[in-house]
Amino acid sequence: MSTQENKVTFSRRNFLRASALASGGIMIGFNLFTACKPNVKPSVDVENLNFNDFNAFIKISKEGYVTIYSPNPEIGQGVKTSMPMIIAEELDVDWDKVHVVQAPLDTKNYTRQLAGGSGSIRVSWPVLRQTGATAKQMLINAAAVKWGVDAATCSASKGIITNEKGETLGYGEVVNEAATLEVPEDVTLKKPSEFSIIGKSATNVDLEKIVTGEPLFGLDYKEEGMLYASVVRPPSFGQELESYDATEAKKISGVVDVITIGEKARNFIESGKTNWTFKLTKTDKVVVLAKNTWGAIKGAKAIKATWKDNSELEDTKLHDEKLTSLLEANDLDVRREDGNVKKAFKEADKVIERTYHSPFLPHNCMEPMNFFANVTSEKVHLVGPTQTPEFVARVAAEIIGCDLEQVHVEMTRMGGGFGRRLYGDFVYEALEISDKIKKPVKMVSTREDDVISGTYRPAIKYRIAASIKEGKITGYHLKEAAINDNMYGLVPHFFPAGCIPNYKVSTGNYKSNISTGAWRAPYTNFLGYAEQCFFDELAQELEIDPVQLRLNLLENVKDTKDEKIQYSGKRMQDTIRLAAEKGGWGKAKEGVYQGFSAYYSHNTHVAEVAEVELKEGVPVVTKVVAAVDCGIVVNPTGAKNQVVGGVIDGIGHAMYGNLTFNEGKPSSRNFDNYRLIRINETPKVEVHFVENEIAPTGLGEPGLPPAGGAVANAIHKALGKRLYKQPFIEELKSNIQG
Amino acid sequence: MPNYTLKINGKSVSFIADADTPLLWVLRDELDMVGTKFGCGIAQCGACTVHVDGTAMRSCQLQVSTLENEEITTIEGLSAEGNHPLQEAWKEVDVPQCGYCQTGQIMTAASFLKENPNPSKEEIREAMQGNICRCAAYNRIEKAVALAADKMS
Numbered sequence: 108m109s110t111q112e113n114k115v116t117f118s119r120r121n122f123l124r125a126s127a128l129a130s131g132g133i134m135i136g137f138n139l140f141t142a143c144k145p146n147v148k149p150s151v152d153v154e155n156l157n158f159n160d161f162n163a164f165i166k167i168s169k170e171g172y173v174t175i176y177s178p179n180p181e182i183g184q185g186v187k188t189s190m191p192m193i194i195a196e197e198l199d200v201d202w203d204k205v206h207v208v209q210a211p212l213d214t215k216n217y218t219r220q221l222a223g224g225s226g227s228i229r230v231s232w233p234v235l236r237q238t239g240a241t242a243k244q245m246l247i248n249a250a251a252v253k254w255g256v257d258a259a260t261c262s263a264s265k266g267i268i269t270n271e272k273g274e275t276l277g278y279g280e281v282v283n284e285a286a287t288l289e290v291p292e293d294v295t296l297k298k299p300s301e302f303s304i305i306g307k308s309a310t311n312v313d314l315e316k317i318v319t320g321e322p323l324f325g326l327d328y329k330e331e332g333m334l335y336a337s338v339v340r341p342p343s344f345g346q347e348l349e350s351y352d353a354t355e356a357k358k359i360s361g362v363v364d365v366i367t368i369g370e371k372a373r374n375f376i377e378s379g380k381t382n383w384t385f386k387l388t389k390t391d392k393v394v395v396l397a398k399n400t401w402g403a404i405k406g407a408k409a410i411k412a413t414w415k416d417n418s419e420l421e422d423t424k425l426h427d428e429k430l431t432s433l434l435e436a437n438d439l440d441v442r443r444e445d446g447n448v449k450k451a452f453k454e455a456d457k458v459i460e461r462t463y464h465s466p467f468l469p470h471n472c473m474e475p476m477n478f479f480a481n482v483t484s485e486k487v488h489l490v491g492p493t494q495t496p497e498f499v500a501r502v503a504a505e506i507i508g509c510d511l512e513q514v515h516v517e518m519t520r521m522g523g524g525f526g527r528r529l530y531g532d533f534v535y536e537a538l539e540i541s542d543k544i545k546k547p548v549k550m551v552s553t554r555e556d557d558v559i560s561g562t563y564r565p566a567i568k569y570r571i572a573a574s575i576k577e578g579k580i581t582g583y584h585l586k587e588a589a590i591n592d593n594m595y596g597l598v599p600h601f602f603p604a605g606c607i608p609n610y611k612v613s614t615g616n617y618k619s620n621i622s623t624g625a626w627r628a629p630y631t632n633f634l635g636y637a638e639q640c641f642f643d644e645l646a647q648e649l650e651i652d653p654v655q656l657r658l659n660l661l662e663n664v665k666d667t668k669d670e671k672i673q674y675s676g677k678r679m680q681d682t683i684r685l686a687a688e689k690g691g692w693g694k695a696k697e698g699v700y701q702g703f704s705a706y707y708s709h710n711t712h713v714a715e716v717a718e719v720e721l722k723e724g725v726p727v728v729t730k731v732v733a734a735v736d737c738g739i740v741v742n743p744t745g746a747k748n749q750v751v752g753g754v755i756d757g758i759g760h761a762m763y764g765n766l767t768f769n770e771g772k773p774s775s776r777n778f779d780n781y782r783l784i785r786i787n788e789t790p791k792v793e794v795h796f797v798e799n800e801i802a803p804t805g806l807g808e809p810g811l812p813p814a815g816g817a818v819a820n821a822i823h824k825a826l827g828k829r830l831y832k833q834p835f836i837e838e839l840k841s842n843i844q845g
Numbered sequence: 846m847p848n849y850t851l852k853i854n855g856k857s858v859s860f861i862a863d864a865d866t867p868l869l870w871v872l873r874d875e876l877d878m879v880g881t882k883f884g885c886g887i888a889q890c891g892a893c894t895v896h897v898d899g900t901a902m903r904s905c906q907l908q909v910s911t912l913e914n915e916e917i918t919t920i921e922g923l924s925a926e927g928n929h930p931l932q933e934a935w936k937e938v939d940v941p942q943c944g945y946c947q948t949g950q951i952m953t954a955a956s957f958l959k960e961n962p963n964p965s966k967e968e969i970r971e972a973m974q975g976n977i978c979r980c981a982a983y984n985r986i987e988k989a990v991a992l993a994a995d996k997m998s
């Protein structure tokens with residue numbers, strides 16, 4: 108695959124319109140997504156430019172203030188800052204004069220208002236730049252008309268247009284004229300070396316509000332007359348509601364009503380319609396409605412419900428057995444095969460095989476799931492934290508049986524996403540409740556609700572085998588056995604695909620009634636660990652330095668003609684070298700043990716050196732140095748924060764994350780028995796970026812997959828013990844206690 | 846439901862609530878002060894941290910009926926202009942990721958620095974370990990607390 112500039116060409120006529128504002132000033136609307144598809148013509152009514160036609164806007168007032176309406180949901184990954192930075196760069200205004208507002212959802216025209224897959228920046232990079240540059244050119248053209256000179260003799264910088272005579276006009280002084288001009292077809296983009304905003308750190312645009320506690324998040328949203336709803340869901344997967352008694356619940360002060368929901372969800376399922384964000388089952392649920400959150404929570408606790416089994420109540424032991432037997436059997440789906448693995452294994456001097464195990468993981472977003480819904484005969488109003496507003500709107504229209512135009516989704520800032528808020532189950536619950544009571548309502552989950560009704564990272568096992576002949580790795584077979592679903596289509600073509608002549612990836616799954624879904628860096632979050640631990644063992648076996656082993660392997664993929672290969676051998680090598688250099692690979696002080704790991708995911712190459720020290724015999728991760736190639740770094744602080752967070756998240760979950768099931772019931776319910784990494788367990792993380800001028804790629808996820816492997820490899824050096832199973836804390840018990 | 850008058854951020858405020866209602870929900874639902882966050886409800890995450898007579902407490906565990914006569918401070922009242930040295934340090938270091946846990950972090954740090962104005966790195970890590978940050982902005986939290994301590998001395 109080419110990782111160079113996005114090759115899509117577009118006509119600005121198709122995605123960009125400008126119009127005058129009644130109040131003076133210009134509004135430039137653009138559609139990020141039709142822009143990426145040259146053949147799509149948006150249904151644009153230029154006279155009435157509104158949010159239904161465009162998903163993003165630039166507004167320039169006649170005072171010269173610039174407002175950018177940022178189109179992508181913000182889940183803490185910083186796009187609310189970095190996307191406007193790209194526009195502001197090409198528009199050429201001072202970042203300080205730019206005001207950024209979260210744009211509501213455009214339900215009609217667009218296809219990617221989604222925070223997930225670390226794709227926001229990568230997809231929108233060329234369009235954002237074109238838009239900013241086009242707006243700048245329009246303003247220059249307007250100034251040129253005013254002066255009666257050729258636009259080519261004028262230039263603009265930092266919101267000021269200058270002509271040959273040295274006369275100047277501010278953007279605000281020409282906006283009214285600019286609004287009447289044709290949208291120019293040809294504009295010049297800046298060279299990366301000319302960037303003055305991109306590559307300079309900008310702080311989080313909501314910073315002030317965050318540190319003063321102003322309302323920002325879904326849980327903070329409130330409307331007059333709104334009721335609070337707490338939902339009582341089946342305690343075990345595989346159960347449904349049989350009956351309930353609400354007598355005690357209704358006595359609790361603040362409680363106004365107790366109802367059930369479930370019919371709408373069932374109808375949706377039975378209609379045969381599907382949508383991947385839909386994760387509800389057919390069961391009824393009891394809903395306690397109250398005047399305040401506390402009443403709703405207490406009321407829900409007082410509900411006496413009986414549940415009956417409608418399918419098997421699964422447990423962790425069953426999952427273990429099913430996944431293991433998938434690995435044993437020989438009927439997995441082949442997802443990629445190069446050469447002849449069987450032959451390579453047969454002719455090998457030695458075959459090494461290892462199996463890696465991971466548990467289910469809940470997302471545990473800091474802000475529990477919640478959503479506001481107000482269903483009236485005219486419209487459906489939904490407000491809250493979602494990563495997929497467009498899909499949610501579509502499903503909501505189906506569930507309610509109204510036109511898509513009647514559904515309005517507003518996104519709030521989200522207290523973490525990690526993949527959980529890609530799914531709309533909690534939105535559809537709020538929707539059904541409001542539809543039933545015809546009142547504005549906010550569905551609020553407690554932590555316990557959140558943990559037991561998750562869309563978990565599924566338990567997965569990897570079995571990896573490699574054949575060695577005459578000191579070389581000749582064959583490689585990766586098997587995946589997973590709960591519910593397998594790795595997505597690109598993963599079999601990630602590193603080390605293409606590095607080993609005989610190479611095979613095969614997968615199989617066991618269908619469980621436990622709901623699973625995307626979790627920060629889906630599949631790779633565990634695969635990165637498994638493979639990178641395996642490489643460490645291979646290096647040991649081959650008696651070669653682990654960094655050198657990876658560099659050598661990557662030589663083989665550098666000139667690949669295989670279009671399916673996702674990563675670049677050269678970029679991966681550069682990243683590995685940078686990590687080794689900055690992390691002082693091989694130069695650890697006495698008592699410090701280093702581990703190495705490198706992985707490619709979400710279009711970004713990452714390598715990490717982890718350092719572990721023994722404190723009273725217990726391994727403690729003290730430092731991680733990460734090198735990252737994500738192309739041009741738009742917002743260095745934001746980018747760095749993403750990687751640091753990803754690394755610590757990866758370590759925390761590899762160390763402690765564990766959700767087991769017993770009779771269909773999750774074993775943990777809250778932070779008293781589910782361990783998340785805390786500040787005193789956190790290493791210092793250093794991030795270095797590979798410098799290049801390649802279009803930027805995502806950062807929300809790629810820092811995570813290599814982290815667990817780097818740590819496990821360092822722990823091996825410290826203790827001589829290989830870790831095949833997450834969470835490590837269980838594996839290390841004997842060391843910790845002994 | 847009984848009527849209560851509490852002293853919050855230097856002002857007397859009256860409201861009606863059940864005796865067992867945690868201060869957290871009174872602040873959020875009745876008084877529209879939503880800077881104090883809900884994370885776990887069982888004293889495990891620190892998102893709901895407020896000060897009672899200057900000491901950091903978990904508001905999810907404080908029943909309103911026990912709070913009359915106490916001086917309560919929330920993030921909204923930590924400083925007049927949002928310019929407490931910790932808030933300034935938080936902005937300077939650009940601590941937040943999703944931001945949800947941060948008011949609780951700041952409140953914990955504020956009471957800690959009052960007791961220990963010159964903390965070591967280890968002391969900061971110890972003092973802040975009751976506050977979970979799911980986005981793992983921990984490196985920057987550590988840095989910002991140290992920076993605020995410098996600013997205050």
Ligand code: FES
Pocket residue numbers: 882883884885886887888889890891892893894903904905906
């Ligand atoms: S909500 Fe009070 S400590 Fe978590």
Ligand code: FES
Pocket residue numbers: 183473522523941942943944945946947977978979980981982
């Ligand atoms: S910044 Fe997201 S939980 Fe701390």
